[in-house]
Amino acid sequence: MTNNIKVRKLEKEDIEKILPLRVGLQIYDYEGNLGIEKEELEEKTKYFLEQNLNQDLYMFGTFVGDELVSICGLIIFKYFPDAKDLSCKVGYIASVFTKEEHRQKGYQRMVFEKCLDFAKELGIVRYKLSTKNPNAMKMYASMGFKDDINAKKMEIL
16 A cells, blocks of 8 residues: 555545545445435435534545545444443444445555544444445454344335
8 A cells, every 4th residue: 555545534624525435335335226316315415414524423534645535434323321331322334435446455444443443532332334235244244243133124115
């Protein structure tokens, strides 16, 4: 890896750089069929980031030069105290994505580790995430994440 690689917490002035990656993740997840106009998704995503970034949502990015190539988000949820963790905080890892031409270079792991380090500084010891990407699942497993057979989800359409 070259010296022009930086990993850092993203700020509101980075929102325009975040948008293509976040929308790219949605296009990947929905296999190109968003069901809405891409511009509408960009607009809603931009508004969401403007309202929530560095509140209970933190984003981290890997830059190659000035180009943001990889992102990882941390949403902090407040939960009931747990017998093993009285902090009442759970970190939900979200929006993990690397531009296709920059994959398999370790950038995702770098940004993911930066995100976890930040969460640890906040006292977070419990994490949740979800993915259907087999390569991502391997990375998460290698970092200590385990399958949760008790999780369920529901969508009301």
